[in-house]
Amino acid sequence: MPPLLRRCRIPLPKTFSSGPCMRTSIVTTRLSGAAFLALILAASSVTPASAAPAVPECSMSVTLADWGENSTGDIDVAAGESCQIPIGIRGTVTDSSISQKPAYGKLKKINASTFEYRAKAKYKGSDTFAIKATGQGPKASGTSVITVHATIK
Structure with a gap:
């Protein structure tokens, strides 16, 4: 039985x-x-252990260049909060890494095309970090550095 x-x-x-x-x-x-x-x-009214709540995507203002060219972007995030930063260059990301760590938060790689930034709790001000990504798109291929300026509110 x-x-x-x-x-x-x-x-x-x-x-x-x-x-x-x-x-x-x-x-x-x-x-x-x-x-x-x-x-x-x-x-049995048992619920499985759920994964951590999904981290929202950062509201980002950026003008992305093509692969092999550098880009700069701006995000706004609340102190102590986190958001995900997808690499939005057209094509396929083959590799990525953190090329400059943030001074007032933490940046972690989720996968080759997504990073998560967490702003330091109780800090208000600005922070800067950079992501180096290599990929191939419809028009170009190469390595790009995406510098992100964060405004922590």
């Missing part, structure tokens, strides 16, 4: 009501592994 039914000490009739188990009808069907897990979680 499945563990859920064994714990409730019930046979497999069409309907049952026993102890901590609520009155339920049993339906036999074939479910995929994911559907079965979802059904069990819903029936």
Whole structure:
């Protein structure tokens, strides 16, 4: 017997009501592994551990050049908050790294085309950092440095 039914000490009739188990009808069907897990979680009122809330994309003002040319951008972020910075140059990012760390926050690489900036808590002012990215686009390929000026409010 499945563990859920064994714990409730019930046979497999069409309907049952026993102890901590609520009155339920049993339906036999074939479910995929994911559907079965979802059904069990819903029936037992257990919710899976959720991932951290998604970090929003930075509101960024930038004029992006083509691959092989440098760019500069500006973002606004609240003290202690974070936002994601996607590399928006057209084409494919093949590699990226932090070329200048921020002085008043933290910058971390999420993947080759996305970084996350977190402003220092209780700090208000400006911060600057740079991301070096290599890629290939429809018109050019090469390495670009994107310098970002952050205004922390």
